[in-house]
Amino acid sequence: MQRIGVFVCHCGSNIAATVDVSKVVEMAHMEPGVVHAEDYQYMCSEAGQAKIAAAIQEKKLTGMVVCSCSPRMHEATFRKAAERAGLNPYMVEIANIREHCSWIHKDMEEATKKAVILMRAAIAKVNLNAPLQPGESRVTKRALVIGGGIAGIQTAIDIADAGYEVDIVEKTPSIGGRMSQLDKTFPTLDCSACILTPKMVEASAHEKINIYTYSEVEKVSGFVGDFTVDIRKKARSVDMDKCTGCGVCQEKCPSKKAPSEFNRGLNTRSAIYTPFAQAIPNVPVIDREACIKFKTGKCGVCSKVCQAGAIDYEQKDEIVTEKYGAIVVATGFDTINLEKYDEYAYSQSKDVITSLELERVMNAAGPTHGHLERLSDGKAPKEIVFIQCVGSRCSDDRGKPYCSKICCMYTAKHAMLIRDKYPDVNVTVFYIDVRTPGKNFDEFYRRAVEQYGVNYIKGQVGKVIPQPDGKLLVQGSDLLDNKQILKEADMVVLATAIEPNPDVRRIATMLTASIDTNNFLTEAHAKLRPVESPTAGIFLSGVCQGPKDIPETVAQAGAAAVKAIGLLAKDKLLTNPCTAQSDILLCNGCSTCENVCPYGAITYEDKEVNDHGIRETRRIAVVNSALCQGCGACTVACPSGAMDLQGFSNRQIIAEVDAICR
Amino acid sequence: MKYSYYPGCTLRTKAKDLDVYARASAVALGIELEEITDWQCCGGVYPLGTDEIATKLSCVRALNEAKEKGQELVTMCSACHHVMKRVNDDMKNVEDIRTRANNYMELDEPYAGETEVLHFLEVLRDKIGFDELKKKVTNPLTGKKIGAYYGCLLLRPSKLLAFDDPENPKIIEDFIRAIGAEPVIYPYRNECCGGYISLKEKELSKSMCEKIMESAEGFGAEMLTTACPLCLYNLNKSTGAKLPVVYFTELLAEALGVRGEYQGKSAGAFGKEEMEKEVQVS
Amino acid sequence: MSLENKEFKPKIVAFCCNWCSYAGADLAGSSRLTYPADVKIIRVPCSCRVNPMFILRAFEKGADGVIMCGCHPGDCHYSTGNFYARRRMTLLFSMLDYIGVENGRTRVEWVSAAEGVKFSETMNSFVEKIYSLGENVRLGDLRCKN
Amino acid sequence: MQELVNRAKELLADGTVARVLGWKAGDLPYNPEPAYFEKAEELVDFVYNGFCGANLSKYMIEASKLEGKTMVCLKPCDTYSFNQLIKEHRVDRDKAYIVGVGCKGKLDIEKIRKQGIKGIELIQGAELTDEADTLKIQTIYGDKTCAYADAMLERCHVCKGKEHMVYDELIGDSNETKDADRFDEVAKLETMSPEEKFAFFQKELSKCIRCNACRNVCPACSCRKCVFDSTKFDSSQKANVDSFEEKMFHIIRAFHVAGRCTDCGECSRVCPQGIPLHLFNRKFIKDIDELYGEYQAGADITSKAPLTNYTFEDAEPSIVGKRG
Amino acid sequence: MSSEKKQAELIKEISGVNPLKCMKCGKCSASCPSYNEMDIKPHQFVSYVINEDIESLVNSKSLWKCLSCFACVERCPRDVKPGKLIDAARQIVVRQKGQNYLLADEIPELLDPELPQQLLVSAFRRYRR
Secondary structure: OOOEEEEEEOOOOOOOOOOOHHHHHHHHOOOOOEEEEEEEOOOOOHHHHHHHHHHHHHOOOOEEEEEEOOHHHHHHHHHHHHHHOOOOHHHEEEEEOHHHHHOOOOOHHHHHHHHHHHHHHHHHHHOOOOOOOOOEEEOOOEEEEEOOOHHHHHHHHHHHHOOOEEEEEOOOOOOOOHHHHOOEEOOOOEEHHHHHHHHHHHHHHOOOEEEEOOEEEEEEEEEOOEEEEEEEEOOOOEOOOOOOOOOHHHHHOOOOOEEOOOOOOOOEEOOEEOOOOOOOOOOOEEOOOOOHHHHHOOOOHHHHHOOOOOEOOOOOOEEEEEEEOEEEEOOOEEEOOOHHHHHHOOOOOOOEEEHHHHHHHHOOOOOOOOOOOOOOOOOOOOEEEEEEEEOOOOOOOOOOOOOOOOHHHHHHHHHHHHHHHOOOOEEEEEEOOOOOOOOOHHHHHHHHHHOOOOEEEEOOEEEEEEOOOOOEEEEEEEOOOOEEEEEEEOEEEEEEOEEEOOOHHHHHHHHOOOEOOOOOEOOOEOOOEOOEOOOOOEEEOHHHOOOOOHHHHHHHHHHHHHHHHHHHOOOEEEOOOOOEEEOOOOOOOOOHHHHHOOOOOEEEEEEEEEEOOEEEEEEEEEEOOOOOOOOOHHHHHOOOOOEEEOOOOHHHHHHHHHHHHO | OEEEEEOOOHHHOOOHHHHHHHHHHHHHHOOEEEEOOOOOOOOOOOOOOOOOOHHHHHHHHHHHHHHHHOOOEEEOOHHHHHHHHHHHHHHHHOHHHHHHHHHHHOOOOOOOOOOOEEEHHHHHHHHHOHHHHHHHOOOOOOOOEEEEOOOOOOOOOHHHHOOOOOOOOOHHHHHHHHOOOEEEOOHHHHOOOOHHHOOOOHHHHHHHHHHHHHHHHHOOOOEEEEOOHHHHHHHHHHHOOOOOEEEHHHHHHHHOOOHHHHOOOOHHHHOHHHHHHHHHHO | OHHHHOOOOOOEEEEEEOOOHHHHHHHHHHOOOOOOOOEEEEEEOOHHHOOHHHHHHHHHOOOOEEEEEEOOOOOEOOEOHHHHHHHHHHHHHHHHHHOOOOHHHEEEEEOOOOOHHHHHHHHHHHHHHHHHHOOOOOOOOHHHOO | OHHHHHHHHHHHHOOOOOEEEEEEOOOOOOOOEEEEEOOHHHHHHEEOEOOOOOOHHHHHHHHOOOOOOEEEEEOHHHHHHHHHHHHOOOOOHHHEEEEEEOOOOOEOHHHHHHOOOOOEEEEEOOEOOOOOOEEEEEEOOEEEEEEOHHHEOHHHHOOOOOOOOOOOEEEOOOOOOOOOOOOHHHHHHHOOOHHHHHHHHHHHHOOOOOOOHHHHHOOOOOOOOOOOOOOOOOOOOOOOOOHHHHHHHHHHHHHHHOOOOOOOOHHHHHOOOOOOOHHHHHHHHHHHHHHHOOOOOOOOOOOOOHHHOOOOOOOOOOHHHHOO | OOHHHHHHHHHHHHHOOOHHHOOOOOHHHHHOOOHHHOOOOHHHHHHHHHOOOHHHHHOOOHHHHOOOOOHHHHHOOOOOOHHHHHHHHHHHHHHOOOOOOOOHHHHHHHOOOOOOHHHHHHHHHHHOO
């Protein structure tokens, strides 16, 4: 029989206001095996933990139940406390009487009853707990960063500076990401390239950083500390070692009709191309879809003009397999498709553009060489209307329910830059709310209004109406004036909602990292573990976790790096001892469990058994506890019940069921 | 291809053209439109109130008849199409309405939205295909610049009607291309003409129609085409027929070369046999 | 009369996977989204840990409804656990339906860690369903009832 | 039958096999039982007739542990079970010399009795070689006849076919006996109201005496120790005191063999209470076929079993309430 | 429950709309073709229902200026659909006896020979009990 202690936490008033904690303590005494029960204000506090330690030692406890907040919150805390007092940490069970009880119920009697039942279930379970010892696994001292935008670059540099090897895998031909497409950055109006390019150079020159561009993660296996990753290096058709980056091939390439990804399709590029002048590596790729040589077999101009002989039409995709201890996801974002928002006439007029397209228009390396002009006729606009929240804050199925966070600030930036450079252009912004939390942000927005005379109108736009003369009639609300206004404009700029890069779903599935309904990666804790995924060894950097501006992204990238470094600094990791075990006397050796194990942790061995006097050799399932992650799929697949999961055994769960239904 | 056909009240009276030319074209296209027996008017406007049942029953009756015949239900009129589709959606997805309506109806087997409702334009696009239609055109309307006027009922609410992009539709434009003419795209083609209020708020609806006409004209349209009797009436009435407005079925019949023979005929002339006879002759 | 007056308080067992649904339940809690206290949650590592024996055991001991929640298909922390669970539960529920146990007493719902609202809505609707079905008399072990 | 005996003698004589697994006559004309024969002279007791319904594949689990090969007689339907056991590493293919025996449908003594034929002394026409389609039955009340088809086991009316899935040699021909669809009964039950279904199963299952005959005969129920006998689930050795116990036992038993059950029908054949236990297994088979694609356990030894397989698009459990 | 509250609840029930979802962006008013004719603007309908001032709503001429064109319904980013609220208010009026907006006597003068049936039928459904 166990000697169980029950510790009921008030959590200030979080629990005690709705649950009669003294009643719970009283009821605890009536449960089998309970030799000690007490309540305290904050069990997780130092004083609370001291009480636990004292009880363990004085009452010689062999198991304990803490009735408190979610085990996802403080199970680790209480396990450590128990261990310090000499109790095996796996003899601790948590009854979640806060998130699952006091916070959701109003009636004290009802909540108290439920808390008692939850406590009973935990006691019933702990009665069947057995001490467990974690195993050890090694840590590969190398990190993988998926995505080479500012988030990935910053994370890689920080990890590399701490002395660990880092690989960056970037899908496109160059690192740089979205930030490389921006013209200026708020709130200081620095030139984006001027602050990004040095970071790109630093990453590429760093002896600890290895960059795979034009590459994708193909397969991930393993677990924290010991991931194995296949990386597909897509055929560049250019030998990276030979190419000098002279650019002649791009100049001479006769196929120049492919839409430029970098310029958001506003102009075209050659079939052999580097996305932009400052690309790293400065080695072009051949877009085989656009290349005449690949389409027809004739041409070969690039090969002829290449002095270095770097063009290789025969190059094939290559799979590189690497081991990593930690993986950082930094896959970034894209703007949403505006197909469902055609009331803004995006598909009907060239002069309705997204803000990201405006960045390219404003940029000296962009399609208009930095001149502000209408894309339809090249004329200089006199009236520009900005529309905020296009696709953001939409609870219907057209857009995104969240605020994209960056639009208010970049729209103020655009408005300000236009008014600064072209004082004769009128700028109107239709907004729902202007959201500017951040250092010097509201001041920035107010400057747009007060110094630059940008006309902010509170109200959404209902329809953009292209006119026969090429002008755009913007029909919107002015809610403060209670008017519907019709405004003639030469250009309309849509602050389009951002969404996680569409690849993230595939990557999350490979990493078994969870993802929310909007395809943002979920953090382990919204407040306390914002840069870790709930999946151990996976860290989150940048917009893949939620909308962010550049300073926030860089801050989070650094934080993700620190978390990864903390992991890589360890030589060994303790493994979860809640793994499956096969009972050799019950195992049929039928291989059913092996077929459902996602980790290949189950193998079969011929073992000599002594089954109540019968000695024979049997085919028996053996679990490799270093590989087993403790999901339990095998335990249900096993018809004989030979396979059981430590910490969540059949009898333990049944004891909980019984206690709840009692 | 055989469909249950729901003409609706207006097609029997003021909008005969919409009906007659549709039937003529159907024959030419090898489609059989079997008129629903004893159909009753859909009411012309979808009752938005979630507690309205009685006003939906005439639609349920027609839908159920099509279900029993195992046919899809086709309408020509935008309003009928709108009301039918939405009532059908209620019967399919709103348990309360389905139960109550079925209680009234006393059918052998309860109706639960099984019938598919199609606008004739959808039949042209999805069942026949505009490419196929193009092949059957004998008298292409080459050179005609035609503006499509959608109005509201065909497109909205887009989730329920699932007809076309509500802000940038293209079904009528594709239709116009198929019959050999040139579509004129203008921004007000999905803006309301104020049809429903044209009885009592004549000034208001007039200003709306003028806006639409001006826009279409500005973009070079020589005529407008619509699927809605109310829009046709209102646009003609309120703007003094600045640009001619015709039903899409009339254009279709003309392109298929069957317009002349049917001009001025009533729907009665379209018994199955007569139709076959007439088409063979032509 | 006395039977009718006796207020029916159902016993409802919810199996929640540790990574998504249990976290979703925590989020429902921290967002103060209420659902009836009749629901008691049992934490399992993954929905694939839920043995049909557990569900039958719950009914045997007097549960009126059993619901299992896991990560959305494709999002399982262990990659494939919920796929197996989905087949197992589909077959089990079909069998229970086949022997005449009201189908509404069992349910599977996929709830992610971010779906506190869905968790609470799911529990509310499930409890409502169980109230409408009333006490479970078809599967219970009569010895467990008074 | 004589051909079988002769072949068995040859195989024993040339040392190919160490023993023969077949049937020997019982104390009544209709109850032959599985038996091992290790010497040629023992084979005088060997029988193979219409009452040899027993599926011998399960015996091969133990026979696989013995020295030398065992000649085993398997009917077409038995070979599915044998294959399934190979797949689960429970039998050793190399330890078996499989003689695929012909089958013209197996007989059910209960069906004969139900026709009012009692006091049976002798039955003619049950031999494989008999061409007659009626049984001549000598009883203490005089001679009776019974159509062969009317005396067949339910499972033979829905026979999976004459083909042996695995064998070393074939002896004897088989008849086509299928004249019904195996899912008809299940489909009929599915259309009943919950009350009717419950009443039906309540009535059938309340007959169960937990004798474990179904479990003992089932080739898929081959666990070394059944969960209902182990301490792993707190479910062991409980007295059968309430209606739930049988349901739990039979549902779990069916669930444990789901995707592995070859529908050999032995459970129903051996049930002393006449409970149509195959209705549980067939329900799972029908669901699997409908939801995950047709699957016949034991048809091969490589395919993935339905419950250890999945697709992303699998039906949700809520489909249960939505179907028919 | 006060009668104001009852009326507000009735509107919510008939329309199936939860006005609290509104984020006051004004897209409905920006889309409305009848905006200038309305005394209570589409986006304001939501506040009137929240504030339980149904009296003002049912007396508003906006009820009769609404075209039921669903532009606001289509474009509302929050699934509030002011058009449905307006229709519900109109229902409340026409369900009260003697509140018919269209009187039988005035029909003849409104008619013209070209007028399609549909217009009359729909007018009856929109304006009369």
